[in-house]
Amino acid sequence: MPSSISSAPLLPELVTTTDEFDRITRACLPDFLDRATGHIRRFLRETGQWSDDGGHEKLALRWGYELVEQFLIYGRAAVPCRPTLFLDSLIARHLSQPDPLCHHKDLATPLGGFLHGLANRATVSRDALMALFFHWYGWNQGHIIRVLGLGLPESQRVYKNFDRWRQSGWERAMLGTGLTSEELQSLDSRRRRQGAQLNAESVPLLRLIQSHYRKSEPAHYPCLDRTQWISLYEEDCGYDYRAWHLPLCHECVSVVYALRQPETLPSGALMLDVQIHPPAGGRVLTLGPTPRNESRGDSHEHRSPRERLSSTTH
Numbered sequence: 609m610p611s612s613i614s615s616a617p618l619l620p621e622l623v624t625t626t627d628e629f630d631r632i633t634r635a636c637l638p639d640f641l642d643r644a645t646g647h648i649r650r651f652l653r654e655t656g657q658w659s660d661d662g663g664h665e666k667l668a669l670r671w672g673y674e675l676v677e678q679f680l681i682y683g684r685a686a687v688p689c690r691p692t693l694f695l696d697s698l699i700a701r702h703l704s705q706p707d708p709l710c711h712h713k714d715l716a717t718p719l720g721g722f723l724h725g726l727a728n729r730a731t732v733s734r735d736a737l738m739a740l741f742f743h744w745y746g747w748n749q750g751h752i753i754r755v756l757g758l759g760l761p762e763s764q765r766v767y768k769n770f771d772r773w774r775q776s777g778w779e780r781a782m783l784g785t786g787l788t789s790e791e792l793q794s795l796d797s798r799r800r801r802q803g804a805q806l807n808a809e810s811v812p813l814l815r816l817i818q819s820h821y822r823k824s825e826p827a828h829y830p831c832l833d834r835t836q837w838i839s840l841y842e843e844d845c846g847y848d849y850r851a852w853h854l855p856l857c858h859e860c861v862s863v864v865y866a867l868r869q870p871e872t873l874p875s876g877a878l879m880l881d882v883q884i885h886p887p888a889g890g891r892v893l894t895l896g897p898t899p900r901n902e903s904r905g906d907s908h909e910h911r912s913p914r915e916r917l918s919s920t921t922h
Contacts (some may be wrong), residue, residue: 634914645672663732726783738769740855
């Protein structure tokens with residue numbers, strides 16, 4: 609992985625008008641993004657938080673997008689300026705804050721920290737990504753398989769993901785959040801006593817978190833509209849990983865839920881059902897022929913693509 613900051617051209621002239629600023633930022637946007645990402649890499653290295661792996665690269669890229677987005681918003685108001693130097697100063701101010709990579713005040717609460725920690729872990733762990741369906745919507749493995757229209761090999765992976773998450777993934781994710789056992793117990797107690805209120809508080813937090821964590825993903829796992837989701841399921845989406853990003857996008861999972869509503873889940877709009885602790889153990893789906901009415905999800909071999917669509921799509 610590269611260790612130095614990519615060098616967007618240091619422009620000798622002042623940018624004196626917003627039109628000039630817009631023109632230069634359009635022409636140099638990839639360079640500005642590389643530069644911002646390089647700053648994040650260096651910050652993580654210097655603070656002992658960097659590893660040369662894909663997960664940390666994605667983290668640097670997400671925060672690169674975040675900072676360049678702020679640069680595009682605030683830079684126009686800073687004209688006259690030298691854009692590259694303005695970007696550097698904006699990043700320096702941001703990284704000088706306490707806990708700069710989790711800066712939103714609403715995420716500093718135990719509930720915000722819990723949801724944020726799960727999403728952060730899900731960007732580097734398929735186990736955590738699949739577990740988001742349970743932690744945010746209360747779905748079990750069978751629900752996920754039915755909603756995503758998965759075939760046998762993919763279904764087997766979901767069960768293995770959940771098993772590893774119960775064994776060790778959840779604990780690692782919670783250690784990363786910095787939440788104490790008392791805070792987790794308090795959240796779980798609130799969930800039991802005031803579930804509706806806790807879920808209502810979670811909705812805006814999830815949208816805040818998801819809008820951030822989706823920044824680096826659309827090129828690979830794009831958000832789709834209803835018609836595109838229907839087409840994807842007609843093309844056997846169980847073999848298409850564009851569907852696996854769903855728990856990181858509340859709007860997309862709501863659309864797909866309406867299209868594919870399993871009979872084992874409540875009808876109507878998708879509702880949050882936040883779960884604090886990992887799911888209880890369950891049996892592991894075994895490879896091999898599966899009866900069509902198997903309770904853990906039908907196999908692709910037994911259903912046509914159109915049969916896997918809910919009647920609400922027609």
